[in-house]
Amino acid sequence: MKTLTKGRRMASARTLAGAALAGMLALSALALDVSTAAASPAPPSAGLDAGMPSDGLHPDAPVTAPDGTRIWGTREGAAPASVARAAMPNTIEIRVDGARVRSSVPNGPVVGLAYRGQTGGANCKVSSGGYTWGLVSVNGSYGWMRTDLFTIIYQSTGPWGSLPRC
Structure with a gap:
């Protein structure tokens, strides 16, 4: 098993944090689309x-x-x-x-x-x-x-x- 240097560990942690943040933003956008659709006014x-x-x-x-x-x-x-x-x-x-x-x-x-x-x-x-x-x-x-x-x-x-x- 290869040991990562402190710099590589920090880069990996930033990459994981960035991916997690991107995933949360995508879920938030999806939730916003769903709630916006549910709140649409009734058809005329x-x-x-x-x-x-x-x-x-x-x-x-x-x-x-x-x-x-x-x-x-x-x-x-x-x-x-x-x-x-x-x-x-x-x-x-x-x-x-x-x-x-x-x-x-x-x-x-x-x-x-x-x-x-x-x-x-x-x-x-x-x-x-x-x-x-x-x-x-x-x-x-x-x-x-x-x-x-x-x-x-x-x-x-x-x-x-x-x-x-x-």
Whole structure:
């Protein structure tokens, strides 16, 4: 075994210390990248379907049924007899304030708003515009709401936690 001179021992120690410091800096940079990514703001679409729309509410707009039929007379909290509460076998609870109820998906006029903690009924779901939408009756409005804005709290149809397809 070869013995290192004092000068070589110091150089080796500096090399090891430099390598350790470089490794710590690399880990710090990686941690910074991860924490920066985690702290990124939500995408602009996250709040798109909550809150008062800039053009106001349109409670007189007809609601488009799953089969494409336009249903008139859904304002004043009364869904027409053909889509009465019996047609809403699942109970939902709203997860956000100002969840929009739309007359059609994905961009139909907003016929009403629902608020965190309110309950209502839901029938079935469709996919459109990159989201899943449930046919709901809540807070006096009948129409379509994104399913990520409510939670199913009682279900009488389909597998738990998911509405059946329309």
